[in-house]
Amino acid sequence: MNATKKYTEIVKLTASQLGFSFCGISQSTYLEEEAPKLENWLNNNYHGKMKYMENHFDVRLNPDLLVPNAKSVITLLYNYHTTHPHIDQAYKISKYAYNEDYHDVIKNKLKTYIEILQQNIGKINARGFTDSAPILERVWAKKSGVGWIGKNTLLINKQQGSFFFLAEIVLDVELDYDTELEKDYCGTDSVY
Numbered sequence: 001m002n003a004t005k006k007y008t009e010i011v012k013l014t015a016s017q018l019g020f021s022f023c024g025i026s027q028s029t030y031l032e033e034e035a036p037k038l039e040n041w042l043n044n045n046y047h048g049k050m051k052y053m054e055n056h057f058d059v060r061l062n063p064d065l066l067v068p069n070a071k072s073v074i075t076l077l078y079n080y081h082t083t084h085p086h087i088d089q090a091y092k093i094s095k096y097a098y099n100e101d102y103h104d105v106i107k108n109k110l111k112t113y114i115e116i117l118q119q120n121i122g123k124i125n126a127r128g129f130t131d132s133a134p135i136l137e138r139v140w141a142k143k144s145g146v147g148w149i150g151k152n153t154l155l156i157n158k159q160q161g162s163f164f165f166l167a168e169i170v171l172d173v174e175l176d177y178d179t180e181l182e183k184d185y186c187g188t189d190s191v192y
Helices: 003-017 034-043 057-061 102-121 137-143
Strands: 022-027 072-079 126-129 164-171
Touching: 003 022, 003 072, 003 102, 022 137, 034 057, 072 102, 072 137, 102 126, 102 164, 137 164
Parallel strands: none
Antiparallel strands: 022 072, 072 164, 126 164
16 A cells, blocks of 8 residues: 555545544645635635735635645544533524634644644644634545535535534645535526
């Protein structure tokens, strides 16, 4: 078995062991097709009062600026479905808010994940993110084949819907890359 295949197996197994629902891998490249889309989105002020979205334009498009010599982007889905009963029906709370703060939970899992990769692969340069860096999460998730971007602008996974958090690990290790889904499954009928 060659090193790339062996490392990819370690990546996928580790994702499963740490409780991630899905793991997809894409080649780290400059997101050339996304650059004009992002620029247009910002120019039209679709980001509203989230002015931070105007920062780090180049970083959002180029993983090399997050991890020098990046070769791969690992996308991870972490299910947030809960069976917690809604105590007060006078207001609704999003299902993900009933659990511990996902930033802390996933950040700890990503730290452990990277440590496991270093133990099994050797010296690597890797960083993990969950809403913690200027990275186009849905784009990388789509490129890695874990889902498609639906009409609601969320990433949708065929088996899990959209009940998950996204996380990424950018690393300087070449892996076997998953393929993007050939189509989305939302259909073409207008929702209005």
